[in-house]
Amino acid sequence: MFIAGNWKMNTDVSSAGALAASICDRVAAGTRTRVAVCPPYVSLESVGRTLDQKASPVKLGAQDMHFEDNGAFTGAISASMLASVGCTYVILGHSERRQFFGETDETVNRKVLKAMGAGLIPIVCIGETLEEREAGEVEEVVGRQVRAGLAGVSVDSADRLVLAYEPVWAIGTGRTASPEQAQDVHAFIRGLLINQFGEATGRAIHILYGGSMKPSNAEELLGQKDVDGGLIGGASLKADDFYGIIAAAEAVGRK
Numbered sequence: 001m002f003i004a005g006n007w008k009m010n011t012d013v014s015s016a017g018a019l020a021a022s023i024c025d026r027v028a029a030g031t032r033t034r035v036a037v038c039p040p041y042v043s044l045e046s047v048g049r050t051l052d053q054k055a056s057p058v059k060l061g062a063q064d065m066h067f068e069d070n071g072a073f074t075g076a077i078s079a080s081m082l083a084s085v086g087c088t089y090v091i092l093g094h095s096e097r098r099q100f101f102g103e104t105d106e107t108v109n110r111k112v113l114k115a116m117g118a119g120l121i122p123i124v125c126i127g128e129t130l131e132e133r134e135a136g137e138v139e140e141v142v143g144r145q146v147r148a149g150l151a152g153v154s155v156d157s158a159d160r161l162v163l164a165y166e167p168v169w170a171i172g173t174g175r176t177a178s179p180e181q182a183q184d185v186h187a188f189i190r191g192l193l194i195n196q197f198g199e200a201t202g203r204a205i206h207i208l209y210g211g212s213m214k215p216s217n218a219e220e221l222l223g224q225k226d227v228d229g230g231l232i233g234g235a236s237l238k239a240d241d242f243y244g245i246i247a248a249a250e251a252v253g254r255k
């Protein structure tokens with residue numbers, strides 16, 4: 001199981017440090033669930049320092065990056081910069097990046113390849129809007145996002161991928177996909193991964209669910225066969241709630 005917190009554009013350096021410290025205090029060294037926090041860029045270094053000082057198993061992730069190495073891209077951050085500040089993970093293709101910042105399947109793909117080349121583990125987000133779901137287009141949309149987003153990823157490196165199925169209509173809305181809805185799409189994504197990377201690798205890749213996951217619904221969602229963890233927005237901003245989800249993952253206790 002893998003639980004990652006996406007803090008989005010929340011916290012400043014001081015509150016990010018305090019949140020990271022409280023999460024570290026709850027996540028013990030023996031926790032089997034992989035845990036990551038993804039603070040805003042400005043807090044990456046200080047949060048990383050807190051994780052190091054506490055010798056925490058919690059890893060550091062960023063929320064986005066550019067696909068170029070360096071150059072005249074004002075405001076952008078590259079994969080090597082994230083690696084140099086101690087990031088293990090980077091979220092790519094989040095629906096808010098797609099919706100508000102012009103992210104496309106093509107740019108997601110360029111970022112995925114660049115991130116993997118820099119030794120980062122990408123958490124690649126995919127998911128349909130409400131209109132697409134109501135029009136019966138879930139598999140078409142998610143299938144396109146997976147195929148295009150992962151184009152050119154080699155079979156050898158694919159076990160370092162993480163995917164996150166995040167139905168757009170469930171993000172930050174309090175509306176969660178039912179466990180069955182989540183499992184249906186996760187099983188579809190699993191099939192695509194097996195197709196592209198083979199049975200063993202396709203099964204080993206973690207597919208997270210994201211969209212209003214909280215302690216009260218986590219165990220049921222995480223109990224689904226192809227749900228291997230969660231990408232958590234709102235509930236990752238409170239250490240108790242975030243830990244409640246980690247505890248649910250520990251209770252389910254799969255890969």
Ligand code: PEP
Nearest residue numbers: 171172210211212233234
């Ligand atoms: C997210 O944005 O990745 C997310 C899942 O948000 P929330 O948990 O707030 O729905």
